[in-house]
Amino acid sequence: MGLGTTILGLVIIFVFQLLISEYFVRRLDIKRTKIGVFSKGRKKGFIAVEIILMVLFIISLYALFDYFLYSVSLSMTMYFTLTYLFRGIEEWVYKKENKDYFHEWLASITSLIMFLFFIGDMTLN
Template sequence: MSIEIMGLLLILLIYLVISQWFLKRKLHIKEVRKSILSGYRKKRYVYTEFLLFILLFVSTFYMIEDLGAFSFLPLFMFFLLTNVLRGIEEWIENRSEKGYYHDWLSSVAFLIIIIFLLIV
């Protein structure tokens, strides 16, 4: 296996151990599932997430030739920013349940993946 695949699998394994074993089982923090179409979300978060999706589409469409080997960057940045936004939303709306830890852990995992792939 190449070093990229091994590194990504190691990052995924560390993320799963922290998320599933530590946050869910040890700290009993439930993960809150959200989507852009969830009915209970406030409009400002939905609009911001929709704007991020539009920016992903535009950046992928216009910059795909310029990015070359870094064509993964817009998609991973979208996932990173979406998880940060959802973490902030959960932190503001339901701070006591601490579900934002899962979103922020996902953001950190995507940031580490981006940095790893840019270095390697």
Template sequence: MNTFTIVGLVIAFTIFLFLTQFYLKRRFNIHKWKGLTFKERNKYSIATELAIFFLFLYSYLSLNVESMNSAYSPIVRTSPMFGLFFLLSIKRGFEEWLLNRDQKVYYFEWVGSLLIIVAFFIIFIGER
């Protein structure tokens, strides 16, 4: 990793911590919460997450087979992983928004998904 990538990731993570720990917690008075993992969840929600996971698995394996291994750069080959975490964060934030809109916990998921996208673009630009 070059200096731009490391500094960019540190800055993005610092902004993420500032937004979640200081701004969102104080503004919306959100303390510890249990995420959707610990609750009873809808069958369709679990099925959607499984579909996202299988799409990730298919795209990851199709980009990383041995015959095409040198055709793509490492950041392109790892992009399905960023896509998986981004889509899961957006989906879980949307699910929290639908089920527990008054608790405003969905902001944490959406800020996390923003961090994932920013980190991907920092690594993409820095490793070119």
């Protein structure tokens, strides 16, 4: 498959994710709230986990850059997948009534699917 097919596949996955997210907002009335590393009201344990993930991401970029062709995409995907997964767990544990964790877990699953699609497409060439 060519680069155009890969990009088209990734766009289709991304559009599918946006449609599911819009379904969460409109039909299930689950509002999306933005949270960052140092957002107000976050638990210190989850902030520490996110900082550790960020440090591991930066270390993995430097350590694997020369040895593995897909290290940048692998590191970024694992960073985003785990970050959104842990944010979803935090929302599920502490703010279960808001149901924001659905958006976080959807983002985690989408980034993992996009990575698997990309790697699968690259191995076919």
